[in-house]
Amino acid sequence: MSPALDRLTRLLQHVFIDAGSTFSLISLASALIISAAWLGVRRKRRTPLQLKVLARALFPSRIWKHASTRADIGLFVLSITGMSLLIGWGLVSARGIEHMVESGLNGTFGPSAVGAPAWLACGVLTVTGFLGYDFSYWLDHYLKHRVSWLWPFHRVHHTAEVLTPLTSYRTHPVDNLIFANISAVIIGVAEGVVHYGLGAHVSELAIAGTNIVLVAFLYTTIHLQHSHIRIAFTGWLGHVVFSPAHHHIHHSADPRHYDCNLGSCLAVWDWMFGTLQMPDPKARLTFGTVAEEDPHSATGTLLYPFLLAFRAVWPRRLHLPVFEENGEGDRTTEPLRKQW
Template sequence: MLLALWAGVEAAFPLRRRVQTRARRWRINAAIAATASMVIRGVQIPVALAVAAAVSAAGVGLIGWIGIPGLAAGVLGFVLLDYTTYVWHRLNHRVPFLWRFHRVHHTDLDLDVTTAFRFHFGELALSVAYRAAQVAIIDAAPVALLTYEIVMNAATEFHHSNTKLPLRWERLLNLALVTPRMHGIHHSIVERETNANWSVIFSWWDRLHRTLRLDVPQDAIAIGLPAFRRPQELTFRRLMLMPFGGQRPTWQLPDGETPDRSLHTDPRRLVA
């Protein structure tokens, strides 16, 4: 439902010009989404829920230890899940083994709502253990975890969507939330722009860690990774095999150049 809504809105008010036809990308992203959802729904959520129930019952973990009542505990659990998911996203870029898998998500040559489902099943399989550890340490209640999963999904669709919001609205929203322009910069082929904006729901975490960058104009952004500019290479089969075997350097264009640009503006000021 939400997916169809965003697809309609982004077609009516596009933010960035597409470089590929929708039909081709959507076919590939739908195939990846099918494998991804088996891991998320079949393994990740059931395992995390079981851990949440066990930890809640045992009264161990951070929130149980602090001993705050129901609703406040739920809100704290939700917020801490989002913070630790920021850390996970950052690790996915920083740890070479995790990057092998996460970079499949970043090879998309356009960004739209379907990119929100383009995750290699290996990345999600690895995240099963991380999500279970998050829940166990935080002691997030099952209801806080389920709410987080639902809101995270909606937020991921929103910030990947190619929707042009009025700049003023987006500046306001971005004080609290990750928005499409902010996340578009994270998908830039310029390495230092990709190494920014790791937050998922709340944009606070990037503000807190000074990893926020909002001053890149959207029409200056090329979406994707320098090493994978040719659509012929980005078939479903090749993307599934991409994390395994030899890895070509991510940040070099086929001609050997490394894309970069220097900005002398305020990185905390969102531009169009």
């Protein structure tokens, strides 16, 4: 096998076969089974469910033939081919920071007096790693919605007009790069403190390198966040765990829904910081943002964000209008969205 073919085979295996991959076929199959079961339970007529009807409900042509989906596919290919570079950098940073924090604490306070058993240390590290990831997702997402020059790169994700599991890859490379490093810092610090505090050198529980708690969410809710299957968690459960409908509100084009539900797996961060909006299973939502460019073209998804970011920082250099400011002198994201 030629080296190029070998690399391609390994890449495809990593993306579609590895059980810890964010786009593994097994996790997609799991999402499909949950969707089919949900549609089966929710249907009004009690006649036997025909396979053809179910297939049409699961894969509506208006979604799969949409220009938005074609853009998602292009960015998916770009993302998986550049992924090893971005993730590699992030993970190396996380391990490096973890080591730095642990050595720093050892040097300052001496070796930890706690000698936790390996099973306990492993459990605590696994939960910490997951919480570190999930909080870093919320924080990164919050910054991208609030900082004017970061929003244009994240906005690419919000120009999706229909949602499919591929939409989670509809992200600008700059957006990915920032997330890889923010998450690396937070996970690295959290795991460094835990390693030092428990005085045990264990690894977190993982499947093919992905935290096992995160894998559980990947197999149940995460793919459906970008889909037309509106499963909604309400009540106390909706304050703790993110349902697919929570993320649908995040994509809503209705200004009342802007900048809410920024989490990934847990709703607690949004609840704590006041950005949670509980889903209404009956609400009819439309997705996308106001756009003066073609939001599904290569230029619109990859180059245009640089212009918008430049315009957000130096509007006068391009003789463009300055964005409105709110009473406290901060730029609000709402005028930015309306304008773009």
